[in-house]
Amino acid sequence: MAKSKKPSLARRRFLKGAAAGAAAFAANPQGGESQHAQEHDHDHDHQAVPSDLTLRVKALESLLVEKGLVDRAALDAIVDTYEHKVGPHIGARIVARAWLDAEYKRRLLTDADAAIAELGLGGQQGQSMRVIENTPKVHNVVVCTLCSCYPWSVLGLPPVWYKSTAYRSRTVIDPRGVLGEFGLKLAEDVQVRVWDSTAELRYLVLPERPPGTEQLSESELAALVTRDSMIGTRNVSSPGSSSQTRRK
Ligand code: FE
Numbered sequence: 001m002a003k004s005k006k007p008s009l010a011r012r013r014f015l016k017g018a019a020a021g022a023a024a025f026a027a028n029p030q031g032g033e034s035q036h037a038q039e040h041d042h043d044h045d046h047q048a049v050p051s052d053l054t055l056r057v058k059a060l061e062s063l064l065v066e067k068g069l070v071d072r073a074a075l076d077a078i079v080d081t082y083e084h085k086v087g088p089h090i091g092a093r094i095v096a097r098a099w100l101d102a103e104y105k106r107r108l109l110t111d112a113d114a115a116i117a118e119l120g121l122g123g124q125q126g127q128s129m130r131v132i133e134n135t136p137k138v139h140n141v142v143v144c145t146l147c148s149c150y151p152w153s154v155l156g157l158p159p160v161w162y163k164s165t166a167y168r169s170r171t172v173i174d175p176r177g178v179l180g181e182f183g184l185k186l187a188e189d190v191q192v193r194v195w196d197s198t199a200e201l202r203y204l205v206l207p208e209r210p211p212g213t214e215q216l217s218e219s220e221l222a223a224l225v226t227r228d229s230m231i232g233t234r235n236v237s238s239p240g241s242s243s244q245t246r247r248k
Pocket of ligand 1 (some may be wrong): 144145146147149150197198200229
C-alpha cells in the first residue's frame with residue numbers, strides 16, 4: 001500500500017488547497033485578484049479557483065466521513081485502484097488473447113464475463129460485459145446516451161469526451177460524422193453499429209487486428225491496442241504507424 005499513499009496525499013493536499021482557495025474567493029470574489037496584482041510583479045502562477053465539481057466532491061466526502069458513513073482509507077484505495085491499477089492495458093490483454101486464440105475469441109464473443117474471468121481480469125462492478133467484434137464490413141462504437149456507463153473494470157476511467165453531452169448525443173445521430181472527427185474515415189460499405197451502455201450491460205469493442213502483426217507476441221500485440229480502439233472511436237494501427245497516437 002506504500003505506493004498508494006503518494007497520490008492519496010497529493011489528492012488530500014489538492015482538495016485542501018481547493019477548499020482554501022474557494023473560501024478566499026468567496027470572501028472577496030471581485031477585488032481579490034486585482035488587489036493581489038497591484039501588490040507585486042507576477043513571476044508565479046496563481047492557483048485557479050477550483051471547479052464546482054471539485055468543491056461538491058470535497059463537501060460530500062467530508063460530510064460522509066464526518067457521519068461515519070465512509071472510511072477515508074477505503075475511499076483512497078478505490079480512487080488509487082482506478083487511477084493507477086485498472087486501465088486500458090487490461091482490455092488490451094483481452095484483445096490480444098482473442099487475436100491469437102480463435103477458441104478464446106469465440107468464448108469471449110458468446111460469454112464475455114466468463115472469458116474475461118478466465119484471464120483473472122474484470123468483474124469488479126457486478127455488471128455484465130458484452131464484447132462486439134469489428135470486421136471489414138462492420139464497425140462498432142460504444143456510447144452511453146444516458147450518462148457515462150463504461151467498462152471501468154477493463155478500461156479504467158472514462159475519457160472526458162466520453163462523458164460529454166456532444167459525444168453522447170451526436171454518436172447516435174451521426175456516428176460517421178463523430179468518428180470522422182476522431183480521424184476515423186470509414187468506407188461507405190462499412191456498416192456502423194452504435195451500442196448504448198447501461199448500468200447493467202457494458203460493451204467492449206474487439207478491434208480488427210492490423211496487418212503486419214503476424215510475428216508479434218501476445219504482449220507486443222497488447223501494446224498496440226489503444227483505449228479508443230476498444231471504445232470504437234479509432235482502429236488499431238499497424239506497428240510504427242504515425243497514426244498510432246493516443247487521445248486524452
Ligand atoms: Fe451511463
